[in-house]
Amino acid sequence: MASDRSDSDDEQNQHTQSSDDQKPVDKSEQEQIAQPHTPEEHAESSEKEERRVGPGRLAALALGALGVSYGDIGTSPLYALRECFRGSSHLMPTSANVLGILSLIFWALVLVVSTKYMLVVTRANNNGEGGMLALVALLNPWRRDAGRHSRLLLKLGVFGSALLYGSFMLTPAISVSSAVEGLNVATSIFRPYVIPITIVILIGLFAIQSRGTEAVGRFFGPVMIVWFVTLGGLGLYGIVQEPSVLGAINPWHGVDFFVRNRGTGFVVLGAVFLVVTGGEAMYADMGHFGRRPIQLAWFVLVLPALLLNYYGQGAMLLHSPGESASQPFYHLAPDWALYPLVVLATCATVIASQAVISGAFSLTRQAVQLGQLPPMRLFQTSSEEYGQIYVPTLNWLLMLATIGLVLGFRSSDNLAWAYGVGISFAMTITTCLAFFIMRERWRWPLWAALPLTLGFLAIDLPFFGANLLKIPHGGWFPVVTAIVVFTLMATWRRGRELLAKRLTEDDPVPLEEFIHNLATEDTVRVSGTAIFLASSDAGTPPMLLHHLEHNQVLHKRVLLLTVRTEDVPRIPAADRLEIKELGEGVYRVFARYGFMQNPNVPVAVRLCERFGIEIDTDRVTYYVGRATIIPTDDVPGMMLWREKLFAYMSRNAIQPVSYYKIPPERVIELGLRVEI
Structure with a gap:
């Protein structure tokens, strides 16, 4: 291990990485970045690199x-x-x-x-x-x-x-x-x-x-x-x-x-x-x-x-x-x-x-x-x-x-x-x-x-x-x-499986329908970028619908961001993002990490510039859901003592804001109460 790096050192490292990420790339390079390598290709690359190690x-x-x-x-x-x-x-x-x-x-x-x-x-x-x-x-x-x-x-x-x-x-x-x-x-x-x-x-x-x-x-x-x-x-x-x-x-x-x-x-x-x-x-x-x-x-x-x-x-x-x-x-x-x-x-x-x-x-x-x-x-x-x-x-x-x-x-x-x-x-x-x-x-x-x-x-x-x-x-x-x-x-x-199931029990609104409604309805759009952390790619995130229903306003650029952990130890930065433009300023973004890496959402957002998406990080707002688990015997799931244990673990787990290294001053949390 190494001596502790301070927060300032960590932030400096992030800025250094982002400056490298901001280098202009042509379209062919963007297409190459968008296609992730398979685990087999990663393993083959690792073996070749190991064979190249010199005697010293x-x-x-x-x-x-x-x-x-x-x-x-x-x-x-x-x-x-x-x-x-x-x-x-x-x-x-x-x-x-x-x-x-x-x-x-x-x-x-x-x-x-x-x-x-x-x-x-x-x-x-x-x-x-x-x-x-x-x-x-x-x-x-x-x-x-x-x-x-x-x-x-x-x-x-x-x-x-x-x-x-x-x-x-x-x-x-x-x-x-x-x-x-x-x-x-x-x-x-x-x-x-x-x-x-x-x-x-x-x-x-x-x-x-x-x-x-x-x-x-x-x-x-x-x-x-x-x-x-x-x-x-x-x-x-x-x-x-x-x-x-x-x-x-x-x-x-x-x-x-x-x-x-x-x-x-x-x-x-x-x-x-x-x-x-x-x-x-x-x-x-x-x-x-x-x-x-x-x-x-x-x-x-x-x-x-x-x-x-x-x-x-x-x-x-x-x-x-x-x-x-x-x-x-x-x-x-x-x-x-x-x-x-x-x-x-x-x-x-x-x-x-x-x-x-x-x-x-x-x-x-x-x-x-x-x-x-x-x-x-x-x-x-x-x-x-x-x-x-x-x-x-x-x-x-x-x-x-x-x-x-x-x-x-x-x-x-x-x-x-x-x-x-x-x-x-x-x-x-x-x-x-x-x-x-x-x-x-x-x-x-x-x-x-x-x-x-x-x-x-x-x-x-x-x-x-x-x-x-x-x-x-x-x-x-x-x-x-x-x-x-x-x-x-x-x-x-x-x-986690039960929680995901409860959150998607209602039929999710298809993203195509949501984008169509944005184009046809008189939705007020404000400047800036909104990033909604979504745990699934199935339909429109409930947080987004909840936000739009209560606030009646939406940012001009919306990123639906899902962080995925792959079954390989590390994902190179060049393969980090998969982005799909949905229209009306809405983008579907997948940030991929290996299971030996620590996710860093702000750094991943900076990588979007490689795809031509210019984001002013000083005007980004992150929307994060926070579920409060309610153990109950009324809903089929686990035994009650295991549901209480899961609720306790969930309360004491580090929250997404800290885990994904998101600046807390740029976050809006939306609370949900979920019975399992």
Whole structure:
């Protein structure tokens, strides 16, 4: 993220853009602008642009990916192997058990992250953007010819996104806690202060979010290079003492582990899953850097460093069993390096937490733009990076939830029980959605798509099943969080559908009839431009009819403006507007934005000059409708408690004037009371 841009800076940026937009264009250019590109053309353009990235730029992007995309999975060595030998499994660190678990870790990283995500799922990007909602948007379940399975996929994808919110709260808590607990290895003096230190770090982390992190982000990559090099170096130090652990690459050790331990082995699988929990976050952050930089960073540095460290921890368990099982990561370090390692680990966990928080902001913006959550205040903290945003409401909710988790669970051991349930289910959903991408977008034959999907599910489902055992011990938290978030999303979307239906129950006046009446009736026209925000293109907007009926006057130029969010991440400014002249000074205008963009209506209005529509922005009046929701049992709709919930969400949502960045002094609001 970047440091905050003030309102004046934002306005200056808007004026700069508008001055560029005012360049004269010929008719052929206007026609080109009026024809939007298809999502397929956007994706093809994005892939071509990525292929043109030079080696220097590719390396720079890979460095940035280290600081944002790999913070989560990169801090898993702090607690993942430790949890395999603690908790309810009571597994002894014998040679067979250590080699078996190391084999499972190796193949989990290779099959889940390297194969599934790096080689397959990252190909399913929506104009370069990844993540659950981007994957859903790629399937376009909102299209008119969408079948029943598309609606099911939409609900599945939305629920998968809701599951991630639980991990957004858990990741900072478990990561920072596990880093600070390293102080206990050096001395017991710090034991009473671990939780207070953790909370102070978390408060500081959330407090700086409003400032943005562009400057800090330049520091992230180098710090993570030091972190991953340290991971690899510590791992080599352990492996040299017990080289036999390298034999765990043989998958037979994993098979033998399950044969010998049976039910206990299945329980341990839930702890092994912790090594791959950052895979979904990496996919969600792909849009910041691109597929190739993400892959380069993974295969060149991250994967080797993780494998070396896990195997080094395993070697330490074999070489000096007993006390080292309590904190195998920190026991890898020499005594003189322990305190510096705790500091470095804390920095790495803060970076991991920052990446997760940024992912939460991005996911929330996607949900708002796709109509799954009510509009809320969003701040773009960088003029260069779309993904660098700040969502105040979500930020403080995440902080309170994270601190509550630290106080409630008391240690990273206990937090590990809550961690993994939501992500394992989300990974399973990603596999299912990827199958439909293979079939519907990539046109793969069934004989190619089905075996690959079944192979991935053969890994995902055991991990998910093992994590379900965590539910009584804290795993219920991400499940409850997902249910709450999904209920909010489903209620908001259904409520918006009902509201639109109520507003159009009366037969809308066709625009052709309205224009004809303007030409034949003695309507008083005054100078200036009126812009009516219309949520639908069906007929004449009720606000326009309401205004004309009560005021008996209309501006000489009228724009019926509808803001549309497309199922691609970004729409170039050249493709922003679609304009149709209806006659009598009335124009139908569609402003198109991607689901990763923040709509700005005044800037879009300035673009009208490209189409020969000269608008004096100092004399523009915006007409905005404001509906007051009246929950009632008399009108068929949702259950009464959901209608009340929707009414509450609607009252507290950011209003169109703020959301679309419309100057409030140029706005006239028309109120409506609607029963649903």
